[in-house]
Amino acid sequence: MFRKSRLARDAWHICEESGCGLVLRAALKTDRRVKMLVVTDEGMKVRKRMLQRLSEAPEPIARLSDDDQRALCEILKRAVETPH
Helix, strand or coil, X not given: CHHHHHXXXXXXXXXXXXXXXXXXXXXXXXXXXXXXXXXXXXXXXHHHHXXXXXXXXCHHHHCCCHHHHHHXXXXXXXXXXXXX
């Protein structure tokens, strides 16, 4: 619980100081002492763009042939596997 609260607090301070407008602080309807972070419409747009970019291969990898991309994927899978 502490980690989540700290993460939320840190995220709020970053956005508050930068004036990014991606999140708002709001009181919980059932307990006004509890503050929540609410993602704004602009925040949702940024999230969507970020997820789109993360789903695309970086240019150097995108230039590889399909066979080379598959081979690279297999090599990376083996590299991060935990030994039995």
